[in-house]
Amino acid sequence: MSGGVALLAAVGVAGTDFRQQAFKPADTAVEAGSGPAADSDGNGLSNFAQHAFGPAPRRPLPPGREVAFLRLNAAEVEPLPATTNWVWFEAESAGGESSPELSAHAMAWVGPGGRVQRSLTIPAAGTYHLWVRKFWNPQGFRWQVGTTDPWKESREQTLTDLVLLDGNAGRRVGWANVGSVTLPPGTHVFRLEVLPGDANTTAYDCFLLTREPFMPRGKLKPDEKPQISRPGWFVFQPDADSFGFSPIDLRSLNEKEAGERGFIRAQGEDFIHEKTGGAVRFWAVNVGMGFVGSARSELDTFARAMAKRGVNLVRVHGPIYTTRGADFGRVNTNRVAQLHYFIRALKREGIYTSLSIYFPLWVELGPENTDFPGYSGGQHPFALLYFNPAFQQLYREWWRHLLTTPNPHTGLALKDDPAVAFAEMYNEDSTLFWTFNPDAGKSNLPEPQRALLERRFGDWLLAKYPGHTLAQIKASQWHGVASPHDDFAAGRVGFRGLWAIFNDRHRRDQDTARFLTELMLDFHRATYAYLKSDLGFRGLVYCSNWKTASDKYLDPLDKYANSVADFFDRHGYFSGIHEGSNAAWNIEPNQTYDDRCALTFRTADGAGEDFSNPIFDLIYQRQPSIITEVNWPLPNRYRADMILAGAAYGALQGSDAICWFAAGTTTWDSLPGKFSIQTPVVLGQFPGAALLYRRGLVKTAPRVVDLQLAVDDLYALQGTPLPAPQNFDQLRGDDVPPGGVITNVSALDSLAFLVGRVGVDFITHGVPRSQFADLSPFIDRGAKRVRSHTGELEWDWGRGRLTINAPAAQGVTGFLGALGRVELADLIVELPLEYGAVLAVALDGKPLAESAKLLLQVASEELPHHWATDKPSGKRMLTHRGNPPLLVKEFVGAVKLKRGDAGSLTVTALDFNGYRLSGAPTRADAFILRPDVAYYLIEK
Numbered sequence: 001m002s003g004g005v006a007l008l009a010a011v012g013v014a015g016t017d018f019r020q021q022a023f024k025p026a027d028t029a030v031e032a033g034s035g036p037a038a039d040s041d042g043n044g045l046s047n048f049a050q051h052a053f054g055p056a057p058r059r060p061l062p063p064g065r066e067v068a069f070l071r072l073n074a075a076e077v078e079p080l081p082a083t084t085n086w087v088w089f090e091a092e093s094a095g096g097e098s099s100p101e102l103s104a105h106a107m108a109w110v111g112p113g114g115r116v117q118r119s120l121t122i123p124a125a126g127t128y129h130l131w132v133r134k135f136w137n138p139q140g141f142r143w144q145v146g147t148t149d150p151w152k153e154s155r156e157q158t159l160t161d162l163v164l165l166d167g168n169a170g171r172r173v174g175w176a177n178v179g180s181v182t183l184p185p186g187t188h189v190f191r192l193e194v195l196p197g198d199a200n201t202t203a204y205d206c207f208l209l210t211r212e213p214f215m216p217r218g219k220l221k222p223d224e225k226p227q228i229s230r231p232g233w234f235v236f237q238p239d240a241d242s243f244g245f246s247p248i249d250l251r252s253l254n255e256k257e258a259g260e261r262g263f264i265r266a267q268g269e270d271f272i273h274e275k276t277g278g279a280v281r282f283w284a285v286n287v288g289m290g291f292v293g294s295a296r297s298e299l300d301t302f303a304r305a306m307a308k309r310g311v312n313l314v315r316v317h318g319p320i321y322t323t324r325g326a327d328f329g330r331v332n333t334n335r336v337a338q339l340h341y342f343i344r345a346l347k348r349e350g351i352y353t354s355l356s357i358y359f360p361l362w363v364e365l366g367p368e369n370t371d372f373p374g375y376s377g378g379q380h381p382f383a384l385l386y387f388n389p390a391f392q393q394l395y396r397e398w399w400r401h402l403l404t405t406p407n408p409h410t411g412l413a414l415k416d417d418p419a420v421a422f423a424e425m426y427n428e429d430s431t432l433f434w435t436f437n438p439d440a441g442k443s444n445l446p447e448p449q450r451a452l453l454e455r456r457f458g459d460w461l462l463a464k465y466p467g468h469t470l471a472q473i474k475a476s477q478w479h480g481v482a483s484p485h486d487d488f489a490a491g492r493v494g495f496r497g498l499w500a501i502f503n504d505r506h507r508r509d510q511d512t513a514r515f516l517t518e519l520m521l522d523f524h525r526a527t528y529a530y531l532k533s534d535l536g537f538r539g540l541v542y543c544s545n546w547k548t549a550s551d552k553y554l555d556p557l558d559k560y561a562n563s564v565a566d567f568f569d570r571h572g573y574f575s576g577i578h579e580g581s582n583a584a585w586n587i588e589p590n591q592t593y594d595d596r597c598a599l600t601f602r603t604a605d606g607a608g609e610d611f612s613n614p615i616f617d618l619i620y621q622r623q624p625s626i627i628t629e630v631n632w633p634l635p636n637r638y639r640a641d642m643i644l645a646g647a648a649y650g651a652l653q654g655s656d657a658i659c660w661f662a663a664g665t666t667t668w669d670s671l672p673g674k675f676s677i678q679t680p681v682v683l684g685q686f687p688g689a690a691l692l693y694r695r696g697l698v699k700t701a702p703r704v705v706d707l708q709l710a711v712d713d714l715y716a717l718q719g720t721p722l723p724a725p726q727n728f729d730q731l732r733g734d735d736v737p738p739g740g741v742i743t744n745v746s747a748l749d750s751l752a753f754l755v756g757r758v759g760v761d762f763i764t765h766g767v768p769r770s771q772f773a774d775l776s777p778f779i780d781r782g783a784k785r786v787r788s789h790t791g792e793l794e795w796d797w798g799r800g801r802l803t804i805n806a807p808a809a810q811g812v813t814g815f816l817g818a819l820g821r822v823e824l825a826d827l828i829v830e831l832p833l834e835y836g837a838v839l840a841v842a843l844d845g846k847p848l849a850e851s852a853k854l855l856l857q858v859a860s861e862e863l864p865h866h867w868a869t870d871k872p873s874g875k876r877m878l879t880h881r882g883n884p885p886l887l888v889k890e891f892v893g894a895v896k897l898k899r900g901d902a903g904s905l906t907v908t909a910l911d912f913n914g915y916r917l918s919g920a921p922t923r924a925d926a927f928i929l930r931p932d933v934a935y936y937l938i939e940k
Helices: 296-308 333-348 389-404 447-464 470-477 498-504 507-534 555-561 640-653 683-695 711-715 750-754
Strands: 028-030 077-079 086-090 106-110 115-122 126-135 141-145 152-154 160-165 168-183 186-194 202-210 224-226 233-236 264-267 270-273 282-288 313-317 352-356 420-424 540-542 568-573 618-620 625-631 657-660 703-710 757-763 785-787 793-796 801-806 809-814 821-823 827-830 836-842 853-859 862-865 876-880 883-889 894-897 906-910 935-939
Touching (some): 086 115, 152 168, 160 883, 168 202, 168 296, 282 625, 296 333, 333 352, 498 507, 555 757, 568 618, 640 683, 640 750, 640 757, 640 801, 640 809, 683 809, 703 711
Parallel strands (some): 282 657, 568 625
Antiparallel strands (some): 077 224, 141 186, 160 168, 233 883, 785 793, 801 809, 821 827, 827 894, 836 853, 862 883
């Protein structure tokens, strides 16, 4: 089983001495080509931590360069008992590029037509998985062990445990499981050959053939673990999961297989199972298409590991087609085949799939794409899908191929598989966002495409104002308001900038906003009909998930355009300051950052208050509401509150799916990237949080805001008194131009989201009639506290504390050390951690006062080994990105159950995979936390 890091921002690795080699001196590595490696295509998410916006930076690959980098010394490596279950061997026989972070400090460059050949000794008969440690850039190869074993092809590899050499984001090495082979003991020849026609050059570091689950840790061999001593911290190095019995395994929450109870349907504001009518919520994660290309054994392990931690939906986010070049748009049938297996692997574990296959940032158009003239190269086609017929036809072909091709592993086309719950039309685009820029000098739409759209606007205006010419419309209806792009003789009407539209709000601006909204509406209606009627997709469809240039005036129009599908989606991120090269998607030395706590409602610079958060769920049209991307991105030490806040307030607001962004490895990340979630602070809190959310251990509140908005008023740019929170991730926040300030100021209190449900309905006829509850009993701005309508949650932004006090789930997260003793209904906790989280949930669904089986989980902070900054706190510069392994701040404190029989309940410590640890159980009437234990089973 693979662990480690699969995201782009992973760097560093623990070192070790070079021993136990199993190859003979006659081994060879042939470098048939050299020079810079070609970039990949058709992947789009080869490194998912880039948040899906194209290939990694192109950098020269200078063979032979010495690389200076920090590493563990020999005293920090612990050899484990010898084994006969694996063979480790080097790619290079001598020479090659040198770096302390490489096995044997070197790797071999292999170009077109090249090969690697090694003689090795297999210690025992069995089935061995081949792991390859290589440079990040792609190269297709075939491999063979012995002469009777058939050749196996690996056209693309999904790397995990990525390490930066010399701190250079363009120089990364990582591990990939590329398949398995059954071998007898004895001497065999290993051969790797570059596939004919592959023009790429890459470098290989080492190989591992193993019969055991393998968790990559840089250049450390399977029998080595780092030994690090840092006061107040422990090394996070969990064993590979055997998936034996665990008392906190949540696999039983899922169906025997996804779809067993029928297709997912929308009923009012809920998702239900078609056959039973039972409501279902989704605790979910994202993965990229690059991860889908992992070895099947890794995908099986991932599915089992996610189900164990309460996951019942995975959003697969990535293209199934070539994303640039002359072959743009060609379906990658190999990728579709990989996706077919992954969907089956998830289905077996009761996990549903959501499909997201188009995002303009994945696509780069240029002169070679003659069907879409005007693109100069490397341009992203924002808004093109809404109006270009040729692009729409290509887009439809992607869906046709994906949904109608039979899945050989299930016998069903995806359109007929109840395990495929959702299809997303497109990701993060809108005609009302800043990327819709009509300026001819800066536009994302080149002149030929802008001409097409401007003529369509002209035709729309002539239909709206019959008997008028375009010039007459400008004079009589718009009072002379013009655009420099107007060309009425050619039937073209230009677009004023979005800033002018939502600030000036002239009659021309109102017409423009309506046209741009109806452009999206028309596309959404046509696409919905194509997917549901023409293709026969039996799952649910949603439109998109993006923001606009104005949360008050344009965001309601965008949401109205999304109202023609089955439910609504949104995205949201919370982060502090993070600046410097590649900071939008990566963590690198010389960047500056500062921590930020979501619970205190402070702006990123700390200068003021900002009452917004990604978990605030504005429910539209009384339809289900989900968030398919949410994260508190790194670097930020204050992440322990994220999972509990998401679970508790997701349950309070009745959110129907929470999809954490993003997973990228099989189980755990050994070195987190910017968007990593597979860490002890995040994934480590999944069991209790997933149980709380999915079982509704925190009650859903009634509506406290019931807002009705007249569509005609929205088209007249009258706006909304309660804008949706605009929590951008840093990548897309960079699309907001200087001066394009996003504000959450509104006439209604945004803290209403923390009291109960907040809803908006669009009214096309009649007079809007909104209703608002009196929030004063719940919001105390003087004390800086807000209490939920149910009385089970309290958000104290003055002290930075969130308290959960429901019958079957109780806990607290935030600045715990400053709180001292915290007394809840059935639990007393005293945790002198500066920042952290603790949660107790009933595993049997009963109140904590009666439950026979409870889980107590704790979380603190985490840092990579060797992480270094120029000063300890505040806005600071990252001087060392860190190395694996991950270090976790030790847990300290005591917990006591208040119930009368607490002394008769036993408390058993569990490891990070949920298995019982050695040591005598303690009693629940008062027990001390162990410094390196996150889970405790409390039972009768």
